[in-house]
Amino acid sequence: MLKSMTGFGISEYKDAKRTLRVELRSVNNRFLKIDSRLPDALQAFECKIEKSIREKINRGTVLVSVNYQSLLQESEYVLNCARLKEYYRLLSDVKKEIGSREKISVNTLTMLPGVLQKNKNNDEDANALLSICVSLVDDALTKMLHMREIEGRHLEEEIEQRKTGILVMLDKIEVRSPVVVQEYSKRLQSRVASLLAGTNLELTDSNLCREIALFADRCDISEEISRLKSHLYQLQETIRLNEPVGRKLDFLVQEMFRETNTMCSKANDSIMLRDLVEVKTEIEKIREQIFNIE
Template sequence: MLLSMTGHGAGSAVGDRLRASAEIRSVNNRFLKIAVRCSDGFGLLDTRIEDHLRGRLKRGTVTVNVRIVRKWSEADIQVNEPLLAGYLQLVRRVGGLGDSAPVDVSALLELPGVLADPSREEADLDAIWPTVLESLDQAVESLEGMRQREGRAMADDLLANLAAIDSELEAIVRRSPLVVESYQTRLTERLQKLLAQHDVQVNATDLIREVGIFADRCDIAEETVRLRSHLTQFRAVIGEAESNGRKLDFITQEMFRETNTIGSKANDSEIAHHVVGVKTTIERIREMVQNIE
C-alpha cells in the first residue's frame, strides 16, 4: 500500500489534572526530519516525542505541536502557615496592634512564599507522558489515515500513467521493424538514382551489409524488453503491503534511461513522437513518486 508523505493529523487526551492535544503535519522529504514544539515548561518532552515518532514514521518533514494544560483545584493550593503566622506577628508588632486587632489577610496572602503556586512546580514528566502519548498516537493515526487515502489515489493515478506508457510502447514495438524496411527502401532508391546517372551498378551484398549495419545500430528490442520489465516491477511495488517510495524512484529513473536510449537509437520520427509521450508520462510519475514514503 502506498503512503503519501503529505498529511495532517490531530489528537487529544485527558489525564489526571492534565489535558494534552497534539497536531502533526507532514510534507515530503527524502529523509525523516522531525521538529517538535511543546508548551512552555514541557520542553524536556521534545526528545521523547521525537524518538516515539521515529518508530512510527519513515520519511518526510514532520512538524509536531503538543499543547499541555494542567488543571488545578483549591486542594492544590498550599499555604505556608508558619510563614503566614510570622508575617502576622510582624505586622502586629510593627503596627502596635493587639492580638484581637483586625488584619488584612488578603494582603498577607500576597506576600512572597505564603501561597505555593502549583503552576510553577516542576512537572513530573513520567506522570504526564501517558496522556501526551495518547494524544500523540491519536494524531499519528489520523495522519496515517490521511496519508493512506492519498496513497490510494496516487496508486490509481500511477497505474493509469503506466497504462499510457504501455500504449506508447506497443506503438513503438509495432513501428520498430518498419524502420529498417523503410531505410532499405530509401537507400535503394537513392543509390539507384545516383548510380543511374553515372551508369554504375551496386553490389547487392554491399547493400545488404549497409542495411544490416543500420538495423543493428537502431535495434531497440533489448531496451523495449527492459522497459516492459520495469513497468512490471513498478506495478508489483505498488501492490506490496509496505510503501517503498525510494524503490519506485529508482525504477522510474531506469524507465527514463531506457526511454532515452530508445529515442537516440530508433532514428525514426514516428518512434520519436511516441518517445516524447513516454518521457512526458514518466515525468508525471517522477513528480508523484517524490511524495511517496
C-alpha cells in the same frame, strides 16, 4: 500498499485543569525529520512524545505542534513558612548572644536551603500532562496515517494508469521498429538509383544489404524496450508491497529514464521519437508522484 508522505491529524483534550491540542502535519522528505514545537512544561519529554512517530513513520518531515493552556493559577514555587520562622528564630538568638544590631533580611532568609521549594503539584501535573499528550499524539498519528493511506491509494491508481499507458505506447513502438528499417531500405535504394542514373556504375545488392544491416543494428531498440517493460512490471509489483517502497520506486524510475534516453538516441524516425517523448513525459509524471511516497 503505497503510503503518501503528506498527511494531517489533530486531537484535543480538555478538563477542569487544562486544555491540550496536538496537531501533526507531514510533508515530503528523503529521510525522517521530526520538528516538535512543545510548551515549556513538556520540553523535557520531547523524546517520549516523538517515540510513537519514529516507530510508525519511515520518511517525511513531521511537524508536531502542541498547544497547552492551564486553567489553574499555581505558583511554580511555594514558601516553607515553618522553615523560614525557624531560621529567623535561630538568627535572632545568635544576634542576642553576640550583640549584633544587624537586621535580619527576609530576602536573605528566602535564599536559605529549604525555604523556597518547588511546588510538588507541578511535578504531578507534568507527568499527567505527558500522559495526556502521548495519548493525543497517538490519536492524531492514527488519523494522519489513515489520511496518508488514502492519498497512497490515489497515487497507486494514477501510477498504474500511467504504467498501462506506457506499455501501450511501447507496443506501438515495437511494431513500428521493423517498419523503420523497411522504409529506410526503400529510401536508400531509391536514392542510390537516382544518384547512379546515367552512369555505368552499379551498386550490388550485397552492398545495399550491408548498409541496411548496419542501420538496423544502430536503430535496434528491442533490448531497451524489453528492459523498460521489465522495470514497469517491477514497478507494479513493488507498489503492492506492504512496506515503505519510495526509495525502490525512485531507483526504478531512474532506470526507466535511462532506457528511454537510450532509445531516443537510437531512434531514427520521427514517429517513434514522438512516441518516446510521450513515454518520457509519462515517466516524469510517475516520478512526480513517487516524490510523495513513503
